[in-house]
Amino acid sequence: MSPRLDNGISDPAHTQVATVPAVPEQHSTDRLPDSQSLTPETLTDPASAEQIAEAVEADLFDQLQLPEIPPYDEVGPLDARALSKTLFERLENLEEGTHEYAYVRNTLVELNLALVKFAASRFRSRSEPMEDIVQVGTIGLIKAIDRFELNRGVEFPTFAMPTIVGEIKRFFRDTSWSVRVPRRLQELRLDLAKAGDELAQKLDRAPTPEELAKRLNISSEEVIEGMAASNAYTASSLDAQPEEDDTEGALADRIGYEDHGLEGIEYVESLKPLIAELPPRDRRILSLRFVANMTQSEIGEELGISQMHVSRLLSRTLGKLRKGLMIEE
Numbered sequence: 010m011s012p013r014l015d016n017g018i019s020d021p022a023h024t025q026v027a028t029v030p031a032v033p034e035q036h037s038t039d040r041l042p043d044s045q046s047l048t049p050e051t052l053t054d055p056a057s058a059e060q061i062a063e064a065v066e067a068d069l070f071d072q073l074q075l076p077e078i079p080p081y082d083e084v085g086p087l088d089a090r091a092l093s094k095t096l097f098e099r100l101e102n103l104e105e106g107t108h109e110y111a112y113v114r115n116t117l118v119e120l121n122l123a124l125v126k127f128a129a130s131r132f133r134s135r136s137e138p139m140e141d142i143v144q145v146g147t148i149g150l151i152k153a154i155d156r157f158e159l160n161r162g163v164e165f166p167t168f169a170m171p172t173i174v175g176e177i178k179r180f181f182r183d184t185s186w187s188v189r190v191p192r193r194l195q196e197l198r199l200d201l202a203k204a205g206d207e208l209a210q211k212l213d214r215a216p217t218p219e220e221l222a223k224r225l226n227i228s229s230e231e232v233i234e235g236m237a238a239s240n241a242y243t244a245s246s247l248d249a250q251p252e253e254d255d256t257e258g259a260l261a262d263r264i265g266y267e268d269h270g271l272e273g274i275e276y277v278e279s280l281k282p283l284i285a286e287l288p289p290r291d292r293r294i295l296s297l298r299f300v301a302n303m304t305q306s307e308i309g310e311e312l313g314i315s316q317m318h319v320s321r322l323l324s325r326t327l328g329k330l331r332k333g334l335m336i337e338e
Contacts, residue, residue, distance in 0.1 A: 089120050090164065096120070097159045117154050118147070124166055125150050128173045135181065142177055149176030188241035197235035198242065200225055276334070283333040291326045298323060 096117050103110040125146035132142055153169035182195055204224045208216035216224075218232040225232070247264070284292060290312070297303045297311060305319045312319070 086123070086166075089123065090166065093117060093120055093165050094159070097157065097165070101159065114154060118151060121150055121154075121165070121169065122147070124169055125173055128170060128177060131174075132177060132181070137181070137184075142180070145180040146173045146177050149173035152176070190238045190241050194235055194238040197231070198239045201232065201235050201239070279334055280330060283330050287326060287329075291322065294319065294322055295326060 096113050100110065100113045100117070103113060125143055128149075129139060129142040129146050133139060135142070149172045150169060153165075153172040156172070157165055157168055182192065201221060204221055205216055208220055208224060212220075218229050218236070222229045222232045284295065287295070294308060294312070297308045298305075303311070305323070306316045309316045309319045
């Protein structure tokens with residue numbers, strides 16, 4: 010570890026941090042390039058821009074009189090805790106919105122990323138990519154840094170960990186469900202899963218809704234509602250292939266189609282007794298017209314009457330049936 014970092018920690022336990030001197034009024038600009046050398050070509054050149062950024066960062070580092078910080082992945086937990094305390098002390102004396110404030114705040118974030126990775130490792134079994142979990146946990150770390158108060162006497166990792174874990178859990182609660190359900194049902198799903206596992210081990214079988222309700226001190230209706238809501242956690246693709254031992258096809262092949270004939274089944278059942286009361290010739294005309302799909306001329310030839318006569322008989326029969334349906338309604 011660098012001498013400046015050792016000087017910032019007075020005892021072996023790394024719990025006491027030396028007082029940070031005040032920011033000097035005169036800022037050192039020895040590392041900054043001369044203003045005459047700042048041409049458009051210099052600013053657009055990647056190498057020159059990187060040198061300028063490093064010079065500005067080094068100048069800020071000197072202005073804030075901070076202990077030298079080695080690469081973040083080389084800082085141990087105790088050193089990170091001691092350095093964080095030093096940076097929080099400096100952060101309290103800086104005005105929010107300034108470059109100095111942003112620099113110290115960003116340094117705190119990078120210095121404590123190990124907390125985020127440790128919290129994210131608890132959720133490695135989830136289906137979400139670890140990069141996304143770390144990113145969400147970093148948001149929780151930033152919120153913890155903004156809310157932390159050094160004078161409360163609480164160590165920052167102790168304060169930050171619940172905020173980081175809570176942000177990750179909120180991410181899973183809001184995004185991992187295929188269909189958004191109320192938070193009450195989301196929590197009920199977890200309770201049902203835990204109670205179901207415990208009862209299954211105790212009873213050596215799957216518990217009934219009544220047994221789950223008794224275990225959780227809720228009604229059977231709430232248990233059934235929670236079990237139905239659990240189906241919204243994950244969604245299956247219609248094109249998903251079945252299991253190896255499943256002889257049926259994909260789910261899309263097993264979904265029924267809409268039968269438009271169902272809409273008229275009520276009318277068909279209502280017409281049956283009315284049609285049975287018709288004279289035989291009228292019933293035959295209806296059968297030839299609507300079952301055999303014959304034209305009125307063909308029906309006339311079949312019965313030995315004119316097409317006009319068939320039309321009058323058909324109109325009279327349909328009117329009679331329509332009137333009978335209206336009376337029944």
